[in-house]
Amino acid sequence: MSERQVPYSAGTRPGPQDAVRGMTARRACLIWLALAGLALAGLLASLSLGSVAISWADLVHALFRPDGGLDDEIVRSLRLPRAGAGFACGALLSLSGALLQVLLRNPLADPYVLGVSGGAASFALAAMMFMLPWWGVDASAFAGALLAVLFVLGMARREFWRSDPVEASPRLLLTGVVLGTGWMALISLLLTLAPDRGLRGMLFWLSGDLNGAADAWPGLLVLGVVLVPSILAAPQLNVMLRGETVAHALGVPVGPLRLRIYLLASLATAAAVVTAGTIGFVGLVVPHMLRISFGNDQRMLLPASALGGGALVMLADLAARTVVAPAQLPVGVITAITGVPVFLWMLLRRRH
Amino acid sequence: MSPRRATLPAESLAQGARLAARDLTLTVGRRTLIAGLQLEFSPGQIWCIAGPNGAGKTTLISTLAGLQPPTQGVVELDGLCLSGWPGSALALRRALMPQAVRDAFSASVFEAVLLGRHPYLAGWGWEQPSDRAAALDALAALGLSELAARDILSLSGGERQRVALAAVLCQQAPLMLLDEPLAHLDLHHQIDCLKLLVQRAAAGCTVIFSCHDLNLARRYASHALLLDGAGVTNAGLVREVLSAANASRAFGYPLMLIESAGHEALVPAH
Numbered sequence: 001m002s003e004r005q006v007p008y009s010a011g012t013r014p015g016p017q018d019a020v021r022g023m024t025a026r027r028a029c030l031i032w033l034a035l036a037g038l039a040l041a042g043l044l045a046s047l048s049l050g051s052v053a054i055s056w057a058d059l060v061h062a063l064f065r066p067d068g069g070l071d072d073e074i075v076r077s078l079r080l081p082r083a084g085a086g087f088a089c090g091a092l093l094s095l096s097g098a099l100l101q102v103l104l105r106n107p108l109a110d111p112y113v114l115g116v117s118g119g120a121a122s123f124a125l126a127a128m129m130f131m132l133p134w135w136g137v138d139a140s141a142f143a144g145a146l147l148a149v150l151f152v153l154g155m156a157r158r159e160f161w162r163s164d165p166v167e168a169s170p171r172l173l174l175t176g177v178v179l180g181t182g183w184m185a186l187i188s189l190l191l192t193l194a195p196d197r198g199l200r201g202m203l204f205w206l207s208g209d210l211n212g213a214a215d216a217w218p219g220l221l222v223l224g225v226v227l228v229p230s231i232l233a234a235p236q237l238n239v240m241l242r243g244e245t246v247a248h249a250l251g252v253p254v255g256p257l258r259l260r261i262y263l264l265a266s267l268a269t270a271a272a273v274v275t276a277g278t279i280g281f282v283g284l285v286v287p288h289m290l291r292i293s294f295g296n297d298q299r300m301l302l303p304a305s306a307l308g309g310g311a312l313v314m315l316a317d318l319a320a321r322t323v324v325a326p327a328q329l330p331v332g333v334i335t336a337i338t339g340v341p342v343f344l345w346m347l348l349r350r351r352h
Numbered sequence: 353m354s355p356r357r358a359t360l361p362a363e364s365l366a367q368g369a370r371l372a373a374r375d376l377t378l379t380v381g382r383r384t385l386i387a388g389l390q391l392e393f394s395p396g397q398i399w400c401i402a403g404p405n406g407a408g409k410t411t412l413i414s415t416l417a418g419l420q421p422p423t424q425g426v427v428e429l430d431g432l433c434l435s436g437w438p439g440s441a442l443a444l445r446r447a448l449m450p451q452a453v454r455d456a457f458s459a460s461v462f463e464a465v466l467l468g469r470h471p472y473l474a475g476w477g478w479e480q481p482s483d484r485a486a487a488l489d490a491l492a493a494l495g496l497s498e499l500a501a502r503d504i505l506s507l508s509g510g511e512r513q514r515v516a517l518a519a520v521l522c523q524q525a526p527l528m529l530l531d532e533p534l535a536h537l538d539l540h541h542q543i544d545c546l547k548l549l550v551q552r553a554a555a556g557c558t559v560i561f562s563c564h565d566l567n568l569a570r571r572y573a574s575h576a577l578l579l580d581g582a583g584v585t586n587a588g589l590v591r592e593v594l595s596a597a598n599a600s601r602a603f604g605y606p607l608m609l610i611e612s613a614g615h616e617a618l619v620p621a622h
Contacts, residue, residue, distance in 0.1 A: 022463045025478045105456045235477030239470050241457055245450040248419050250470045250523070251443030296457050299477060 023297035028304075031294055035307035039087065042314040046083035047075055049318060051325050084216025086317040086331070087310035088223050089272040090282050094309020095226060096268035097283030098302055102237045103261045104169045110284035111269040114176030114262075118183025119148025120273040125190040125202050134214075137205075138274050145270035149263070151179050160259045208279030208332030210317050222271035226264050227306055233257060234298040241296070279332040282309050285343045292346050312339070367430075368395025368556045369445055369527035371416060375425035378411055385411060387583035388425070393560060395526065398553045400569035400590060401562040403579030404603050409562040410451060410531055412579070416560065417448040417529045429527065443471035446527035449520040451535070453512065455504050461515050462500040465490055468522035490522035493548060509536035517545060521552075528552060530561035534568065546572040566594050566607075567617050578602050594618070 048054045062075040096111035123144025127137040156175045239247045244254050286309040316334040376389040385408030401409050418434035427434045469483040491497050494514045513536045534542045549559045563569050576593040578586040580602040596609040606621035
């Protein structure tokens with residue numbers, strides 16, 4: 001038995017042993033720990049930096065022994081909810097992107113590809129046009145997301161329930177993309193009709209903005225609700241990546257799994273969009289960055305995407321509110337401006 | 353190929369898989385591909401499914417694997433109708449190698465083969481050392497050990513085919529269904545692959561594969577099922593079924609059997 005290892009140690013690639021071992025629970029835990037550390041660092045920086053700098057000692061004081069001072073108020077009711085909402089949005093978008101990339105077996109898929117965000121945005125903009133209060137905009141956005149999901153489910157229902165091993169992904173993708181295009185047209189129409197004074201708020205909403213995020217709990221709650229079933233389905237998703245026929249033959253219930261993944265990804269996207277508008281880029285690129293670095297094992301990738309995406313949006317939002325302070329930038333602009341060159345560098349550096 | 357690698361743990365094959373088609377009818381649109389097929393596939397047999405393009409080889413294999421329901425009749429595995437098998441239990445008893453796998457994302461060859469262990473995963477769904485050992489054995493059996501760390505997106509068509517075969521082997525199921533396992537392989541890999549199937553059958557597996565090379569089938573398969581695409585099937589011992597007369601009729605082109613030095617070959621008669 002001992003000579004079994006010999007042929008595999010003589011690889012030419014760096015770290016061939018890793019490739020031969022595949023992903024292990026131990027390696028995945030190390031990756032998660034590193035990303036959680038990054039997220040924690042981002043959280044601490046978000047709490048202490050800003051127009052009023054707060055020292056570490058004051059921060060500890062505000063978090064654990066609040067006495068109602070100004071610092072305590074800034075940390076507890078402004079920065080903590082905003083950082084939490086940022087983390088939740090980034091985690092949800094990135095998780096949703098990773099799920100949809102597997103569902104559609106397409107590296108170009110992102111959380112918005114099946115039109116959920118289009119529905120949410122159309123309804124949110126309409127609510128803003130009618131000057132509804134923030135909760136009205138949120139509720140309207142969620143209703144729009146739900147409607148978009150129902151459209152896709154209605155039109156692509158055969159792709160979800162059919163039992164024969166036919167590639168369903170291209171048809172599902174095409175249905176979603178075409179519906180998404182319809183929503184985009186509606187958004188353009190709304191922007192054209194909107195009164196000038198409302199336009200700025202609408203554009204901020206469209207490019208993603210955490211300014212209005214008052215509470216982190218809804219987002220974090222949905223994150224938990226989406227993450228747990230995703231982690232449980234991860235081994236089956238690994239098999240799905242090799243195609244529906246292979247998955248079916250290995251005992252994976254392809255149709256029900258596809259439906260479950262679609263609903264989980266849609267819920268994640270809807271919750272993120274309702275919280276902070278359509279922050280672009282995160283959901284497409286964070287899963288790919290992690291794939292390039294650590295491989296495509298969904299058992300590692302799904303939790304890692306949540307942690308990495310959360311950390312990225314939290315840090316980007318810190319930049320969005322400090323770089324040109326006291327003015328603020330939409331966080332979606334920061335994620336894209338910094339993320340695009342980093343991602344291109346990672347992609348082009350790879351040999352294949 | 354190392355024969356030592358190809359031996360599977362005895363317990364996984366403790367019971368051979370008995371597959372039976374009972375009054376099986378398959379139609380596509382208004383065309384009847386197979387009508388009222390009665391056939392039993394037993395452990396130790398290697399069945400070659402042959403027939404012209406579009407005759408229903410893939411549809412039949414897919415139906416025998418339980419991936420699609422038959423138009424009429426039933427397929428039974430170990431005496432139980434396939435539709436009554438839970439997917440996870442079925443995956444421990446039968447393996448299927450599809451005709452082509454389209455990959456969109458990078459993965460190492462080792463990871464792709466290791467997916468064949470999915471039916472055995474328990475708990476949080478991480479592989480045990482025994483699963484890794486099975487994948488390494490399957491790679492070695494197909495001469496793929498050197499490629500273990502390669503990206504599957506960088507493989508040639510033939511290498512891909514061998515990776516798919518290794519994944520099926522690694523599943524260690526007593527019933528193996530393979531859709532065109534020899535496609536894209538060069539001759540010596542075709543023969544290696546067929547010898548591997550012969551070994552699996554000798555170890556108690558039931559092997560069913562589709563194939564276009566009638567001569568290789570005659571040489572390595574024990575039985576054959578010839579489809580003509582119009583509902584007529586011919587099943588039995590390979591040399592009797594894949595005769596010059598039967599093959600000429602099914603493929604619609606005259607073939608003759610020539611003999612030389614104890615070997616036989618079907619060749620076009622014109």
